Amino acid sequence: MALVPMKQILEEAKKKGYGVGAYNVNNMEQIQAIMAAAQETQSPVIIQASRGALKYSNFTYLGYLMKAAVIENPTIPVAMHLDHGNSLDSAKKAIDLGFSSVMIDGSLKEDGKTPSDYEYNVNVTRSVVEYAHKYGVTVEAEIGRLGGIEDGVGSGSAHITDPKEAEKFVKDTGVDALAIAIGTSHGAYKFKGAKVLAFDVLEEVRKLIDIPIVLHGASSVPKELIDAVNKYGGKMPGAEGVPMEHLQKAIKLGVQKINVDTDGRLAMTATIRKVFTETPEKFDPRDYLGPARTALQGLIASKMKAFGTAGHAGDYAPLTLEDMKKLYNK
Ligand code: G3H
Ligand code: 13P
Numbered sequence: 001m002a003l004v005p006m007k008q009i010l011e012e013a014k015k016k017g018y019g020v021g022a023y024n025v026n027n028m029e030q031i032q033a034i035m036a037a038a039q040e041t042q043s044p045v046i047i048q049a050s051r052g053a054l055k056y057s058n059f060t061y062l063g064y065l066m067k068a069a070v071i072e073n074p075t076i077p078v079a080m081h082l083d084h085g086n087s088l089d090s091a092k093k094a095i096d097l098g099f100s101s102v103m104i105d106g107s108l109k110e111d112g113k114t115p116s117d118y119e120y121n122v123n124v125t126r127s128v129v130e131y132a133h134k135y136g137v138t139v140e141a142e143i144g145r146l147g148g149i150e151d152g153v154g155s156g157s158a159h160i161t162d163p164k165e166a167e168k169f170v171k172d173t174g175v176d177a178l179a180i181a182i183g184t185s186h187g188a189y190k191f192k193g194a195k196v197l198a199f200d201v202l203e204e205v206r207k208l209i210d211i212p213i214v215l216h217g218a219s220s221v222p223k224e225l226i227d228a229v230n231k232y233g234g235k236m237p238g239a240e241g242v243p244m245e246h247l248q249k250a251i252k253l254g255v256q257k258i259n260v261d262t263d264g265r266l267a268m269t270a271t272i273r274k275v276f277t278e279t280p281e282k283f284d285p286r287d288y289l290g291p292a293r294t295a296l297q298g299l300i301a302s303k304m305k306a307f308g309t310a311g312h313a314g315d316y317a318p319l320t321l322e323d324m325k326k327l328y329n330k
């Protein structure tokens with residue numbers, strides 16, 4: 001089995017200067033598509049489940065589907081990661097399910113909406129670090145605040161990361177990876193005007209901290225997918241994402257983990273809408289979920305190539321959570 005701690009996947013990426021996509025999953029077809037793309041491109045991969053995804057699947061279903069991905073792909077380093085955990089309890093539940101990594105998003109309070117303060121963030125993050133490291137599990141935290149609201153996750157107000165605060169936060173908490181806010185946001189409507197990211201802030205943070213850096217809200221919202229959604233009966237005017245060149249620049253400047261959910265949703269929705277429009281007589285879920293899975297595989301494979309992840313699956317011997325326990329407890 002190649003379930004690996006996310007820390008290892010990201011530190012290997014940091015050493016070699018490439019990015020690793022963390023792709024959100026809710027169901028079997030998404031997981032299969034991402035794993036097929038990882039096989040096709042020989043990429044290490046992070047599959048992540050939000051609290052909403054775990055709730056939707058009653059926890060156990062998604063947990064076992066993610067484990068199936070690991071079992072079916074023994075030569076691919078896979079991290080199972082909790083996206084936007086909101087409390088120690090949410091991290092404990094993910095660790096109980098067998099996740100090798102958890103995010104605690106203390107930039108917001110437990111409701112996932114209300115902006116928190118530094119002290120709150122440090123306290124909740126430390127409690128998760130203390131707990132997770134006992135199990136060899138990686139912890140990602142967030143400092144600064146993303147804009148945008150996605151299904152109730154997010155405050156709607158952005159706060160660009162303060163590099164000095166990021167440096168202090170890493171020392172105060174002992175986290176393994178840090179998500180920073182440089183102007184991206186969740187969802188399909190990221191920019192109204194110019195697509196500006198605070199690359200200067202990223203550069204400054206990279207100088208001050210040594211752990212892997214995470215970029216949330218990193219979907220590109222490709223025009224061809226929006227056009228296809230709209231062509232086949234959807235209504236998504238004004239959708240905009242982060243151009244791939246911006247992501248590649250961010251990777252060059254020191255980002256290792258790139259979170260992608262929206263683009264996967266768009267690829268599946270565009271395909272399903274097309275099947276429904278062009279072949280209205282079809283009603284077998286395999287007739288639309290199958291093509292949606294194939295489209296998602298293509299999208300993820302192209303991201304793996306563009307982020308530089310492709311070809312790195314066999315670079316290193318996977319560490320186990322037992323190995324990590326020893327390293328953390330040294
Ligand atoms: O952080 C946002 C991710 O896209 C997860 O979204 O909470 O709707 O599953 P979700
Ligand atoms: P997108 O909405 O840009 O795909 O971001 C996803 C994300 O950050 C999940 O944590």
Ligand code: ZN
Nearest residue numbers: 186216217259
């Ligand atoms: Zn996010």
